[in-house]
Every structure is written in C-alpha cells, then in structure tokens.
Amino acid sequence: MLTAKQLSELSNISIRIRKNIIEMTHYAKSGHPGGSMSMTDIITFLYFNWLNIDPKFPKKEDRDIFVLCKGHAAPALYSAMAIKGFLPEEELKTLRSIGSRLQGHPDMKALPGIEMSTGSLGQGLSVAVGMSLALKLDKKKNRVYGVMGDGELQEGQVWEAMMSAAHYKCDNLCVFIDNNKQQIDGNIADVMGVEPLTDKLKAFGWEVINIDGHDFEQIESALVAADKVVGKPTVIISDTVKGKGVSFMERQLCFHGAPCNDDQKAKACSELDIKNGVCGCQI
Amino acid sequence: MSDLAMRDYYAKALIALGKVNKDIVVLDADLSCSTRTEKFAKEFPDRFFNAGISEQDCIGMSAGFACMGKTVFASSFAMFITGRTWEQIRNSVCYPKLNVKVCATHAGITVGEDGASHQALEDIALMRILPNMRVIVPADALEAEQAIHFVAKEAGPFYVRMCRGATPVVFNEGECDFQLGKNKVLKDGNDLTIMACGIMVDMALKAADVLKNEHNITAAVVNVSSIKPIDEENIYQMATKTGAFVTAEEHTIYGGMGSAVAEVTAKKCPIPIEMLGVNGVFGESGKPNDLLNKHNLTVQGIVDKALAVKSRK
C-alpha cells in the first residue's frame, strides 16, 4: 500500500516528467510527446517505486531490466532517468541534437542505464524474452519489465514473442501495454483493431491484468500480483490517455509526433505548474 | 523556384492515376500522413488499405492484390518497408514478379532527428540485389511524379526511393523526361564525371560550378535515377570520355548506386572512382543539414572527391 506521502511524491515526479517531455521536445522542435505522456505514470512508478536499479551502478548484477519497446517514447524514459540520477536533468535539452546521448530513439551504446536500443516497433518484446531466458539460465532473480504501445501490437513479431514467452514460461517477465487506443493514422479501432486484447493474451498463455495506467495504486497492485505469478509471463493492460496531463493535448493525434509550439508550450507548462502547486492556486 | 517535397508529388501522381485507373490500390502501414498516401485515401477511401503497424503484412497483402490483377502501391518509411519486409518482398513480390510498387519516403540520413533506427542507408542495396526488382531514386519532386506515372504503367516490381524534406528543384517544368534504364547528362564536361542520385544531384551541379570557377576543371554531371536497370551505355561513354568518376548518394557506399556504377566500369572500362556516401556506419539524431555536413554529403564534399579522383587519373 502506498502512503499519502508516497502518492504525492509520485504525482509530483510524474508532473515533472511531463513538463520535461513538453520542454525537451519543444526545444528539439521534434519528438513524440503524446505517447510519452500516456506512459509517464507507469515509468514514474517503475523508476521511483519499483525497479531495483542504481544510477551509480547502472550495470550492477542484480538489477531489474527495463526495455522501452515503444522507443519513440524516449523523452519519458530520459526524463525519468534524469530525475533518478542517470544523467543531469540539464542534459535533457540535448535531445535529438547531433552528438547527444539522447538519441531520438534509445541507444544503449550512448547512455548507461539503457538496456536495449529500440525504435523499430515490434522488436522489443522478443529481446525482453531473450533477456528473461538468459537470467533464468543463470538462475538469477532479476526481473525483466517492458512497455509496449497498443499500436505496436499490430506487428506480427509481437505475437511471435508472446508465444515464445509463454512457451518458455517466462515468469520473470512483465510487460505493460500503454493502451491509449491511438496510433499515428487514427484510433487503433479504425486503423487496425487489436481487441479483444484480454482474451487474445490469455489465449496466448499470459497472465493478464487490467488497470488504469494513470493510477499509482493500481500500478502497484498489478506489479505485486505479477511478482507472484508462476510459470507464465504477465501483461498489464493499462488504460491510458495519449497526451495525458495537459488538457489540450489529450487524445489529440497531432501531438503524436510533433511538439508544442511556443504558445502551447507556455500554456502546457503553466497547466502542469498549477497541478504541481507551484502557484498554489488549485482551489 | 522554392523547394518541393517528393512525397507531395508522389501523392499528386497517385491521385491522378487513381482517377484514370480503377485498378490502382494503395497500402500503407500507419504512416499515411507522413508518406502522404492519406491524400489518396481521402480521394479514394475504398481503394486505400491501412495495414496498421505491420509492414510485412502490408507487403503480403499487396502481393495478394497484385495476384488478382491490381496495380499496387505500398508505402511506409524506407527503413521499415524495405528492411522489415525484405524477405516478403523477395519471396512474395519479386520471385512471382508481381505488380507491386514499393514506394518509400523518409530514406537516407535527412530523416534527421529520429536517428539511426529510422535512417535507411542500406535500402538501395537491399532492393537492388533482388531479381526482378527495378530501383528508381528520383532527383527531385517532378522526377518523382514522373517516375510514379511510369511505374504504374510498367508491369512488375519496382522500388521508388524518396526523402523526407523538401528538396531543390533540379528539372524545370517540361525538362524532365524520366526513362527507365537511362542516365541523363545534366552538364557536360571533360575532366571527370559526377554520377549522382537523389538529393545529391542538385549538389553535384553546384559542385561542377565550383570546380569550373575555382579549379578550372570541367566536370560532367549525370543523374542516375534509374539504378536498376542501370544505363551501361552511358556509363561506358562517360568513362571513355572523362576517365574518372565521382559517385554521390545519400546511402552507404556499400552496395548502392556507386557500387552499381563501379560494377559496370569494372567490367567494361576500368577507371578511377571516388565514392561519396555514408561510410558504412549508422546515422544518428540531428538536423538534416548537420548530418549531411558531418558525412561530407555536401557541395564541398563532392568537390574534394573530384579533386582526389582527378589526381588519380
């Protein structure tokens, strides 16, 4: 159970991450704010309340492994990593610029703490399955976590990996689906439906948990439950909202792959500041 | 004239074709706003099919449409529609010689900020080695438009490679006459030939001016938009006439247009060649121009290669 203090800390961090996402993509004049903001609460919980990771020892033996399958949400990951201490928060400004460690999509060679280079959708889960099996082979207790997009599920390779993970009983593997119901060309249901997800994933042999992906308590209880599952992998279908946290960005396709302009950035940041209590005028 | 985007002219051609040919169908893989096939989708919703984020399925479905007599255009970013799908293109499109036109946008390093995972620098090589596949790299938007009209008429598999950004106009209206298997000499010269494709053609023309004005070297400039089949006759002529080549492409130097040219000269008329391209490495995030500069894919980069090859004559 999370205490009120923990909850408010998590909420403050998630607001800070969202603000970083807005600012860094605005500064870079490119990037993917929408899908970064939909998974912000998930990455917040993982990085600040769950994963066994240490920015001082990014390669430590017993660490948990995190794979950002939907690599275009790198701004959310970089921001969480910065607040955690893997890199200076100031460095977020270098996102997508030449020579930066913060590549448009995560580059494991560039930045310690990134476990896998991603960006081409559909490939991350297979890699996570390989990691999970390697850990099992070495009789290690580390766990593997991932975040996938719901649109990403359209890639055939995802379902190949779903089969492998169940076949090999990867119970040290737990992936979130950032179920924001949108992709680039429109709503998932209109472009290429993926439902009924729960039934499909169950049929593929996975433990399936459904949660609200913006609710820290639900995220926690899902992770606790996943920890206890034996003999199969767990998927946490997390209902989320693309662009979550800034009123005019929510569910707006245009913010999938384009940042705020100057006005929008100012407006978004002041909305987030108000939420964070910076100007103390919520009531 | 201001710069124009090849992908906008791709869409323009698709719509024109869609109007006169009811058998044209267009497929995409969740990038229709970027590839601009959404414009065709708006005009002809019943002949547009979005495969979602599943490029392999997109190519497979395209093959199926082609089996049933349709003329199929399949689009996405060059990275995904040639890379993820290579084996589908080989076995389900090229081997049965089906009427599928793989039309990619966002090729090359000028994809920019998305970085290495999205910058296709190997796609010309990937497509060129496939039997039955023909490969076209237009030099500007107008040539792209013409090439699309051409491939719609010509049966069988094609790969058309376009970039993301708006690019300088190389051809004046009415001057462009794309022909498969034909090089176009854009500027004559005696000391060497610059063989270029895609966005490098405009730079090659500027480099030829620099060579003339600053080094008293006359360089011929040839647009190699038809990389396969390649114009062996023109390559032979230019090799015998000028005795040295620079090849320039926004692609790895391995297996691309430069290699295709060198395959011809090695066989028929060995001459010194300097190849300008990405030097067998991955790209990275950055502004398109910064990346071009970093890899010397610039007017100066071509001039330097020209001076180097001249000294080897």
Ligand SMILES: Cc1ncc(C[n+]2csc(CCOP(=O)(O)OP(=O)(O)O)c2C)c(N)n1
């Ligand atoms: C293999 C591949 N195809 C296409 C793309 C281009 N692309 C980037 S994001 C995206 C949509 C992703 O949708 P989803 O997985 O639902 O992510 P979210 O909506 O959460 O951002 C696409 C098609 C890609 N990165 N990789």
